[in-house]
Amino acid sequence: MLMFINIVIGLAVVSVVLVLIYGVVTMAKGGEGAHAKSNVLMRWRVGIQAFAILAILAGFYVKNKMRGG
Secondary structure, X not given: OHHHHXXXXXXXXXXXXXXXXXXXXXXXXXXXXXXXXXXXXXHHHHXXXXXXXXXXXXXXXXHHHHHOO
16 A cells, blocks of 8 residues: 555656646747646646645555554
């Protein structure tokens, strides 16, 4: 179970970084609709980041339960 949570955490963190980079690049390019698209990407980043934090907390919880705490 802990290995699965570690994989989920890793994927979530990588996803946050990728969406952040894509959003910043989109904003930097400019052009028609770039601001709106970048805004949507930053909202996605916040959602994925919240999921990553919840996964990290779940990992702490599982690890603590496995120790007998």
